[in-house]
Amino acid sequence: MITAVHLALREILRNWTRYLLFSLVVALISVLVLFIAALGRGLLGGISEYIEGLDADLLVYQDTARLVTSSSRVECETRGAIRNVEGVQDVGGLAFASVSIVRSETAELLDVSLIGVEPGKPGEPPVVAGQGLRRKQAREAIIDGNVAQLLGLKSGDQFTVSTVQGGSEELYTLRVLGVSESQRFNLSPSVFVPISTWDEIRPKALLTAPQMDPACNVVAVRLDDPAQVESARRLLEGRVEDVEAVDRTTAYESQPGYSSIRSSLAIQRTFALLISGLVIGGFFQIQTLQKVPQIGMLKAIGTPNYVVALATLIEILFTIVAGVAIATPLMIGISSSFPPSVPIVFELRTAAMAVGSIFVMGFLGGLLSIRYSLRVEPLIALGLGA
């Protein structure tokens, strides 16, 4: 073991320019893999973030809507029926629309998801600053952290929402009651308003008077026992007509674009990892081929196979560790230079999985050279080996 470490470290030290250059290559591949992972998290999070973080266990859709939020319509009475199902602790209607916020200084528009929620019910996001919604019908809103950052808004500020109603643009002024953490939905930052305010502001073909309890798209259901999601789902679908209930994961995975984005990113990630495996494997295979006489000599003088294999393995691990160590600050530096609108989200778990994948692929690529070095015959040293 010590001899293997000695051999590996001496080789790296005495050929440090070669290993540095190769570590830089690994770093570039690692940047690519980390970037794809962060982009994936950003894009998928842009669709799923709000639903993923909901304080509800089930989401109830109109049964013919095929879990498409905008196609689903759940009436107020149905919400009541859902609330009466045993095991249901509380419900909250959710309604979704897209509007724009007018930036006061430049008159540019920031597209946001306008989400109607019932104050104090499942679906209203927790605030990190300010306070939650208090009244059922008020020109008040909770904005998510992205809106606050992009527009420089804070509790008590006012902002203007632009929407199209009856063929013309209508402007509504809302007051910020609170700021939540990032709650993106449909790839946009979100603004939460009481559901009747939502009904007033949302884009619509005809100007109509807002209702006190309008129909919503989806109902968020909080259960007494979150562990009983499946049985509660079946019970709910049996007791309430014309609805389909699903857990949060199924709900956000059914959002339009989610699957296609995920599969596109999976293909990119697979290719990047394959490239990393091939590059790392190729480098060490070439190096092993160059070292055949030396390996033969080492074996002839009695070096055990495990020392030869372990030395190569240490070199592979060193190269990957060095590459990732260079890549991580590089990636953070690069991503910090992107505008906030670029959906890059660094998350420890995602980054760790990406780095882990690089290690696995690098190791698998390197196995070929380790296997080759194990098959080198000591007779090579005497010029007799094949």
Add this chain to the structure above:
Amino acid sequence: MSLEARSVVKQYRVGDAVTNAVDNASMSLHPGEFLALVGPSGSGKTTMLALLAGLLRPTSGSILVGGQELAGMRESARARFRRRNIGFTFQANNLVPYLSALENVELMLRLNSEFDANGRKRARDLLTLLGLEEKVQVLPRQLSGGQQQRVAIARSLINSPTLVLADEPTASLDTERAIQVVETLANLIHEQGSAGIMVTHDLRMVQYADRVIQMLDGRVERTISPEEDLSCLADPAECRVIGSDVLGFTERADASSA
């Protein structure tokens, strides 16, 4: 008895054809004895060396090194036996290129888990004895061919092996360096009491051996003691008379006289 090879046969089969690379060869070697194995290309010298080192298994016959039968050992046991009991010097690619001269010598100690301050001192002393005291921290690529061979000799002797095997150690050296290397190797083998075998084409080097074994077509053609037959090797005409031009000496002598 340091080494004894009895009726060793090594056959290679290619299709239906069977070739005896070593054919019923026997030889023995005592501690402190230095033997030169000579013969033309293809005579089986290097194959014999590989058999003696346990790098090849004989088709039949037995090889005992320090009383231990090599053929019956598993590969890992033979590797362990080699690093503990056999010192090797090769024709080329002798040294690990990224280890210094001292580290190359110390490698045998590390492999045998004997590396400590005392071992490092022994390695330095050995390199000093071989005239390399100024080169201990130098990498192989910065050493001449002769210096590299001397480092390899130091490595082969550092753990006082039972058997020292040298395959064409002077092949790439000029005469002066070659003589220096072989003379040093012979002296150290005698001093340490190891048994040594040197495969060589170079007849100028056999004068440092205690015995010379000629091989031809895989067989031990004859054993020459220094007193009687080395004079024959020095006299091409005599060699012709006895029909022992297997060493290739006559050809070389003819070429030089022309």
